[in-house]
Amino acid sequence: MLITRIDRGLLARWWFTVDRALLSLVLLLMALGVLASMAASPPVAEHYGYDTFHFVSNQLVFMVPAVAVLFGASFLNITWVRRLSLLGYIGGCLLMVAALNFGPEIKGAHRWINVGPVNLQPSELVKPTFTLMAAWLLAERIRRPDMPGNWFAWGLYACFVTLLMLEPDFGQTVLITAVFGTMLLVSGISWKFTLCLFGAVVSGAVTAYYSLPHVASRIDRFISPDKGDTFQVDTAIQAFHNGGLYGTGPGGGLAKQILPDAHTDFIFAVVGEEFGLIACGGLVFLFGAVVLRVLARAIRETDPFIALALTGLVSIFGYQATINMMVNVSLLPAKGMTLPFISYGGSSLISMSITMGLILALARKRPDAMLPRGLTAQEVRA
Amino acid sequence: MTQPLMKGQKRLRLVMTLFLGCFVAIGVKLSTLAIYAPEPSAPARGEEVARIPRPAIVDRNGEVLATDIRIPALYADPRKIIDVDEAAELLTATLPELNSGEIRRKLNQKRAFVWLKRELTEKQRDLVHNLGIPGLYFRQEIKRIYPKGKLAAHVLGYTDVDSRGLAGIEKYLDGQGALFKASLAEPNAEKASPAQLSIDVRVQHALTDELNSAMALYKAVAAAGIVMDVHTGEVVAAVSLPDYSPNDPRDAQKPEYLNRFTGGAFELGSVVKAVTFAMALDAGTANLDTTYDVRFPISVGRSKIDDFHPERRTLTLPEVFTYSSNIGTVKMALDVGQKGHEAFLRKIGFYDKLRTEMPEAAGPILPQRFTRVSSMTVSFGHGISIEPMQFVAVAGGLINGGMMIEPTFLKRSAEDAAVFARPIISPETSEKMRYLFRLNATNGTGAKADVPGYRVGGKTGTAEKVVNGSYSGDARLNSYLAAFPMENPRYITLVLLDEPKPTPDSHGYATAGWNVVPTSGRLIARIAPILGIQPELTLAEQEKLAKEDAKEAERLALEEEKRAAAALQEASAVQGN
Numbered sequence: 001m002l003i004t005r006i007d008r009g010l011l012a013r014w015w016f017t018v019d020r021a022l023l024s025l026v027l028l029l030m031a032l033g034v035l036a037s038m039a040a041s042p043p044v045a046e047h048y049g050y051d052t053f054h055f056v057s058n059q060l061v062f063m064v065p066a067v068a069v070l071f072g073a074s075f076l077n078i079t080w081v082r083r084l085s086l087l088g089y090i091g092g093c094l095l096m097v098a099a100l101n102f103g104p105e106i107k108g109a110h111r112w113i114n115v116g117p118v119n120l121q122p123s124e125l126v127k128p129t130f131t132l133m134a135a136w137l138l139a140e141r142i143r144r145p146d147m148p149g150n151w152f153a154w155g156l157y158a159c160f161v162t163l164l165m166l167e168p169d170f171g172q173t174v175l176i177t178a179v180f181g182t183m184l185l186v187s188g189i190s191w192k193f194t195l196c197l198f199g200a201v202v203s204g205a206v207t208a209y210y211s212l213p214h215v216a217s218r219i220d221r222f223i224s225p226d227k228g229d230t231f232q233v234d235t236a237i238q239a240f241h242n243g244g245l246y247g248t249g250p251g252g253g254l255a256k257q258i259l260p261d262a263h264t265d266f267i268f269a270v271v272g273e274e275f276g277l278i279a280c281g282g283l284v285f286l287f288g289a290v291v292l293r294v295l296a297r298a299i300r301e302t303d304p305f306i307a308l309a310l311t312g313l314v315s316i317f318g319y320q321a322t323i324n325m326m327v328n329v330s331l332l333p334a335k336g337m338t339l340p341f342i343s344y345g346g347s348s349l350i351s352m353s354i355t356m357g358l359i360l361a362l363a364r365k366r367p368d369a370m371l372p373r374g375l376t377a378q379e380v381r382a
Numbered sequence: 383m384t385q386p387l388m389k390g391q392k393r394l395r396l397v398m399t400l401f402l403g404c405f406v407a408i409g410v411k412l413s414t415l416a417i418y419a420p421e422p423s424a425p426a427r428g429e430e431v432a433r434i435p436r437p438a439i440v441d442r443n444g445e446v447l448a449t450d451i452r453i454p455a456l457y458a459d460p461r462k463i464i465d466v467d468e469a470a471e472l473l474t475a476t477l478p479e480l481n482s483g484e485i486r487r488k489l490n491q492k493r494a495f496v497w498l499k500r501e502l503t504e505k506q507r508d509l510v511h512n513l514g515i516p517g518l519y520f521r522q523e524i525k526r527i528y529p530k531g532k533l534a535a536h537v538l539g540y541t542d543v544d545s546r547g548l549a550g551i552e553k554y555l556d557g558q559g560a561l562f563k564a565s566l567a568e569p570n571a572e573k574a575s576p577a578q579l580s581i582d583v584r585v586q587h588a589l590t591d592e593l594n595s596a597m598a599l600y601k602a603v604a605a606a607g608i609v610m611d612v613h614t615g616e617v618v619a620a621v622s623l624p625d626y627s628p629n630d631p632r633d634a635q636k637p638e639y640l641n642r643f644t645g646g647a648f649e650l651g652s653v654v655k656a657v658t659f660a661m662a663l664d665a666g667t668a669n670l671d672t673t674y675d676v677r678f679p680i681s682v683g684r685s686k687i688d689d690f691h692p693e694r695r696t697l698t699l700p701e702v703f704t705y706s707s708n709i710g711t712v713k714m715a716l717d718v719g720q721k722g723h724e725a726f727l728r729k730i731g732f733y734d735k736l737r738t739e740m741p742e743a744a745g746p747i748l749p750q751r752f753t754r755v756s757s758m759t760v761s762f763g764h765g766i767s768i769e770p771m772q773f774v775a776v777a778g779g780l781i782n783g784g785m786m787i788e789p790t791f792l793k794r795s796a797e798d799a800a801v802f803a804r805p806i807i808s809p810e811t812s813e814k815m816r817y818l819f820r821l822n823a824t825n826g827t828g829a830k831a832d833v834p835g836y837r838v839g840g841k842t843g844t845a846e847k848v849v850n851g852s853y854s855g856d857a858r859l860n861s862y863l864a865a866f867p868m869e870n871p872r873y874i875t876l877v878l879l880d881e882p883k884p885t886p887d888s889h890g891y892a893t894a895g896w897n898v899v900p901t902s903g904r905l906i907a908r909i910a911p912i913l914g915i916q917p918e919l920t921l922a923e924q925e926k927l928a929k930e931d932a933k934e935a936e937r938l939a940l941e942e943e944k945r946a947a948a949a950l951q952e953a954s955a956v957q958g959n
Contacts (some may be wrong), residue, residue, distance in 0.1 A: 182397060187392030240415035243493075252493040277416040281409060288405040292398055299394045307391055315397075322404040328410040 001195050013155050014075055017364040019297070025290050026070065026356045029341040032283070033349075034059055036342050041263035043256050045333050055161050055263050055344050062346040066353040073357025078306070081361055082136055088129035089156070095122035095271075096163045111167045123164060123172055124351035128358055131179060131312035132360040136189040139305035150187075153180075170208065170215055171335050175323070177201060178317045186311050187304070235259055236269035237361050240280075247276030263344040265336055268328040283342070284325065291318040313359045317352065387632035392426045394876035414823070436526065438576035440552060441537060441583045442616075442793050446576075448528050448538055448552070448628070453518045454507040455500040460489045462517030462766040469515045473498070476509050500842055501525075528628040534586050536622045536641040537579065537740075537791060540631035547626040549634065550576065550641070551791060555740040578793045580616035585609055588908040589619040593877070596901040598625055600882035600892070606642035606770060608876045609909065612865065614776040614799040615787035617738075618873065618913070620644075620771070642878065643740035647767040651845025652706045652894075653863045653876075654763030658715050659703060659750050659818060661726040664811040667717040672699045674710035682755055687762075690844075690893075703818045703828030706842065708762045716754075716931030721762070730786060730806050732777070739791045744769045763843060770876055774863070776806070778874045781839075781865050784812040799829060820868040827895040831864055836910045839871075840864035840902065842894035847881070862898035866906055867915055877902045 003012045034056070042056035046331050051057075069360050076084065097112040099122055106112055134153040141149035145364045164173045181201070185194060209216050239255035242248065253273040256262040262270050272280045294314040301307040305349040326332040338345055340352045385478040392436065402930050431480035439448040466489045471524035474482040477499060488496045497501075502510070507520060526541050539550020547553040555577060593605040609619040622642040626633040633639050640646050675696045680690035689707050702710030715723055727733060727748070747767040749756035759765040769790055779786035818840030823832045828840040843861040846853040860879045865871040877898045888896040910917070919927065 179851055186390045186393055186397065188393075201815065237415060240412065241419055244416050248494055249492055251491070252495070254495055272412070272416075277412055280412050284405050284412070286408050288402065291401050291405075295398045295401070299391060299398075301391075304391075311394060318401055322401070322408065325408045326404070329408055329415060331407060331411055376391075 008132070010075070014364075016337045017366070018074055018360055019293075019363050022290065022293055022363065023295070023360060024339070025073070025286060026360075027374065029286055029290070030063065030066065030349075030353075032286075033341045034063065036271050037263060037344050038269050039250055040256050040267045041254070041344055044260070044263045045262075052135075055382075058346065059344055059349070062349050063232055065350045067124035069350060070353040070357040070360070073354055073361035076358070076361045078362070081132065081309075081358060083124045085129040085132035085136075085358075089133050092126035092129055093163060094121050095161065096126065096167075100163070100166055109167050109168055109169060118346065121347040121351075123167070123169065125354070126160055126163075127179075127351060128178065128313060129171070130156060130176070130356045131316060131356065132309050134180060134183055135308035135312050136305050138183060139303075139308055142304045150184075156341070162332050168212075171337050175316065175337070176334075177320055178319050179312050182315045184306050186223075186298075187308055206350065232261065233327075233330050233334055234260060234265060236272075237267050237330055239263055239269040240277075243273035243276045245277045247272070247274050247279065252272055262334075264338055265324065265343065266328060267340055267343050268325055272328075273343075285317070287321040287325075287340075290314070291321075294359055294363065295338065308361050312357060313355050313362075316355055317359075388624060391492075394470075405427070434549075436541065436545060436552070436556065439555075439578045440578050441534075441586075442579065442618075443582065444578075444859075445530075445583045447530055447534060447579065447581070448526065448581070449522050451527055452522045453500070453524045453525055454502045454504065454731075456498045456502055456507070456510060456740045457519055457521060458489060459494055459517050460496060461494060461834050461907075462487055464516060466490055469518070472513045472515060473510070474784075476513060477506060489524055498824060502655050507689040509784050513766045530583065531629065532627045533583065533590060533626045534579075534581055535625045535628050536643070536645075536742075537581055537617075537620055539741075540628040540634060540859065547674060548631075549742065550946075553630075553741045557741070567654050577635055579613075579791055580611075580618060580793050581620070581791065582618045582912070584912045585909045586621065586914070589621045589905060590623075590817050592901055592905045592908065593621055593623050595904075596877075596879060596882075596897065600719040600879060602879040602882040602897075604638065604642060604880035606876075606878040606880075607905070608643050608770060608774050608874075610778055610789055610874050612874050614752050614796050615778070615789045615802065616794055616799075617771070617776065618789070619909075631841050641740065641742045642770065642880075644736070644738060644769050645741040647744040647747050648859055648878070649764065649768050649845045649848070650770070650773060650861050651763040651843035651859070653777075653841050653843030653861050654766060654776060654813065654865070655703070655706065655711045655761070656780060656841050657726075657730065658711050658761040660698075660811055660815055661723065662714040662718055662809050664807040665718050665722060665726075666700055668714055670817070673697065674699070674702055674713050675708070675712075676707050676709040678700070678709075680709055680712055680758070680867055682758060687758065691720045698816060700821050703841075704822050705829060711762045712758045715757050720752060720754050720757040723757045727752075730776045731772070732766070732768060732776070732788055735776065736769060736788070738771065738789055740771075743751045746772065753913065763845060770861075770878060774874055774876045775944050777863055777865075777876075781812060781871045781874070783809045785838050811827070815838065816865075816868055816871065819865060821866075823864075828862065828864070828899050828902075830900040831862065831904055831906065831908045833866075834923060835919050836906055836915060837867040837869060838864050838903070838906055839866070839868040839919065840899075842899060844893045844898050857893075858892060858896045860892075860894040862894055862902045864902045864906065866910060872915060873909075873913060875902060875905060877905065911915065 003015050003022050005016060037059045038056050042052045045052055045054040066170070094112055103110045103113045106354055109119050109124060113122060133156055137149040137153040137156070139149070140147055157176070160176060177334065181197060184197070203231070235258060239253065242254065244364065255266075255268055255273050256270045259266050259269070268280065271283065275369055293312055296309055298307045298310040301310065310336060320340050323332060323335060323337045324343070327335055327337065338348045348372045389811040402919070405802050436450055438446060438450070440446055466486060469489060470485045473485055474480050480499060485498065488498065510518065511520070526545065528538060537550055539547060539552040541547050541552050553928045563772050569631070589607045589609060593607050594603065605621075605623040607619070607621045608617065610617050620643045622640065623637055626639050637794050646917070676689060676692075677694050677696070679686040688710050689705070689709055691705060693705055693707065697707060697710055699704065702714070732746050733748065735743055735772055737743070737890040746769070749760070749765055756765060775789045776786060783806040784805050786806045787799050788802045816839065819841060820837065822828045822841055827842045828838070831840060841862070842865050845859045845861070846855065847857040847859055848854070849857055858881060860882055862877050863874070879898050879901070882897040883890050883891045884890050885896070
């Protein structure tokens with residue numbers, strides 16, 4: 001049965017308004033994620049004494065709710081997006097408090113909460129919902145300047161970041177700060193204020209360097225690799241070289257045998273070794289295409305809330321991808337950040353599906369909602 | 383346009399440019415990485431030597447307890463193999479255990495690396511090498527092995543796949559730096575000298591064996607034992623059961639595999655009374671002829687302190703020790719006073735965590751506020767939890783002349799030990815303690831451990847275990863502290879059995895005298911000759927031995943006579959010819 005434009009059902013309306021190119025890119029990334037997991041995870045699984053395809057089958061099982069969430073979220077209308085994000089933010093923060101108090105301690109941090117057989121990371125749920133709440137509050141400020149929406153947004157940010165630092169989770173703190181900063185910039189804060197904020201972030205980073213020893217050691221190792229252990233990064237660099245243009249072929253890689261995080265943080269290096277520069281370039285292109293396509297859509301958006309929300313949500317995705325890939329190719333110091341949709345991990349997969357589903361929902365075509373190509377809202381008004 | 387618009391929206395172009403820049407930078411860096419070889423400064427780890435060598439661990443007599451061995455492993459780069467059929471044929475002819483079909487399949491893959499066979503012998507490696515097949519390579523894999531299996535598992539600890547020590551002496555070696563770094567600097571040379579432990583494998587084996595038998599005989603859930611030299615503080619044997627094999631330490635993390643001699647603090651019960659006696663004797667509030675009225679239980683709040691075997695009369699101090707009277711011990715502590723009691727506990731180190739080489743150290747648990755009631759209960763070993771090793775160290779100090787010596791798992795001379803020694807009681811008090819310990823073995827609960835000739839002395843303890851917050855009637859932790867030879871003790875032993883059950887001949891009892899004491903007896907009978915302790919026999923025993931000797935001499939003389947006669951006969955026969 002074909003859907004035609006005469007149909008006015010839920011599905012028909014969705015099919016003709018959703019960004020099908022973006023949806024295809026996301027589904028392609030998810031499929032590639034399973035493929036990469038097949039290449040990278042068997043040695044890790046064997047190392048931990050699991051079944052060879054333990055991580056692959058887990059990833060496939062997580063794929064079912066992930067795809068459901070992706071499509072489900074893309075059906076939401078704007079009102080429901082706001083309602084659910086408010087609920088999600090509050091619920092997520094409460095779960096983070098619960099994780100801090102009752103969650104198991106894994107590698108020195110309380111980030112997880114046990115729900116039956118599954119380990120959940122509540123901060124992954126708070127990331128997209130916080131972004132939406134902040135976008136809404138900043139947009140309200142623009143719509144009604146008498147309402148101090150931006151202060152509420154700052155409050156939500158402070159609350160989330162405090163919880164993250166208590167866990168502690170330095171990487172996510174950096175990520176959320178970058179995302180919030182981007183949204184503030186786009187919401188139109190003055191350049192002077194931007195500079196002040198930038199200064200505050202730099203001094204914050206310096207404080208972290210001097211007060212948190214593990215952060216300091218990571219940065220030291222990046223600046224002077226001859227000191228200390230740069231095993232993972234060195235191995236990753238060797239892997240890219242070993243792979244060359246076409247790669248060693250599936251199963252031919254050596255790096256995955258010795259990298260402890262081959263299936264998560266360093267999966268990009270495994271892909272580089274086994275499938276070569278061409279595949280890595282393809283991945284970079286896919287991530288770039290998703291980010292730039294959504295940002296281009298945000299530029300032409302007339303509703304500030306949607307423009308800001310799209311910016312923030314795609315920033316989560318974009319920053320995470322760029323940070324992970326830059327760590328892999330040694331452009332940034334080692335930081336535990338997963339590659340969206342490609343790295344193994346249920347919480348991160350679901351969170352990214354929620355994020356992309358929300359982007360799809362917000363980016364749906366609405367009458368009178370989009371400006372002609374090549375013009376911004378201001379230019380139209382002028 | 384009804385909606386107000388954002389003035390910052392144009393800045394999205396800046397954001398886009400930044401992202402584009404990042405993606406381009408990643409692409410460029412990727413290309414350079416793929417084209418140019420990385421700097422050689424990055425060591426080719428995982429290529430030749432898979433793990434870093436660690437120093438060997440040997441016992442006090444040089445017996446190897448842990449060592450690294452190098453095992454050749456065979457791998458292939460199938461792309462470099464010219465004739466797969468020939469290679470497969472030759473390989474399966476040399477190493478018959480290989481499956482020819484699988485080798486063929488592996489060598490036909492377009493890969494750079496396939497494992498063919500790991501853990502080859504040196505001879506097999508030479509044979510394969512001499513086949514001269516291009517594309518076959520060897521990798522030296524280092525394997526940490528513990529040739530004695532489970533023996534001394536908790537002392538040795540174990541390592542992970544990356545050669546890091548995760549428990550016991552192995553972990554201690556990592557923290558020591560020098561020893562371990564010597565091998566880190568020269569990963570291919572085995573320069574580091576072995577770490578020599580104070581453990582004696584013969585004693586360790588005897589202790590493990592006796593504890594295993596005791597666990598089976600008394601159906602205990604766990605057991606632990608310590609043998610320590612009281613003059614040097616050297617731990618000659620330390621066992622915790624159930625034990626695991628460091629070669630396959632999968633069980634080691636489970637709670638029941640806890641290191642019970644330093645990794646756990648336990649309420650040891652009546653053995654702790656020894657501390658109270660030493661305190662009272664040393665403070666001068668009691669003498670060997672002091673008497674205590676133990677006719678009536680002592681009331682403390684709603685509960686009563688009573689004796690396990692009530693005598694209901696007035697006991698002398700040695701009788702209080704041998705009958706293990708709670709009432710008498712409490713009175714003795716009250717005579718010293720709670721301040722003095724607390725000060726003495728501090729002096730012997732019961733408020734500090736004992737530092738040995740073992741990373742697993744539980745640390746003592748004492749009442750937060752040392753009240754009069756605390757003083758009363760602690761005097762007979764309730765409300766105080768200590769790791770058994772710490773208790774043995776203190777008990778050693780009580781009988782060796784009053785010097786507390788920090789125990790060690792590394793070999794140490796008496797002179798080195800003297801540096802660590804600090805006085806806790808006077809030599810005279812120590813003399814009295816030795817008398818009390820010996821008395822308990824000859825006239826008291828420790829009779830079953832009085833091995834003939836070795837003058838054993840000791841003190842029993844039967845502690846009720848705390849189950850769900852209150853003392854349980856039938857789950858016990860039994861202990862027997864013993865030392866020998868008592869007139870000048872050399873070695874102190876502690877045997878712990880967790881929840882022993884009555885045996886058919888124990889009349890329904892499962893108290894210390896019926897299980898840990900006989901176990902200690904069997905242990906001492908076995909280890910005293912190994913440790914070079916001269917037996918001193920009583921007159922009756924000496925006469926019996928002398929009779930046996932005379933009989934043997936008679937038999938030998940008779941044999942000699944016969945042989946001489948036979949030789950004579952033979953000689954005359956030859957002459958006759």
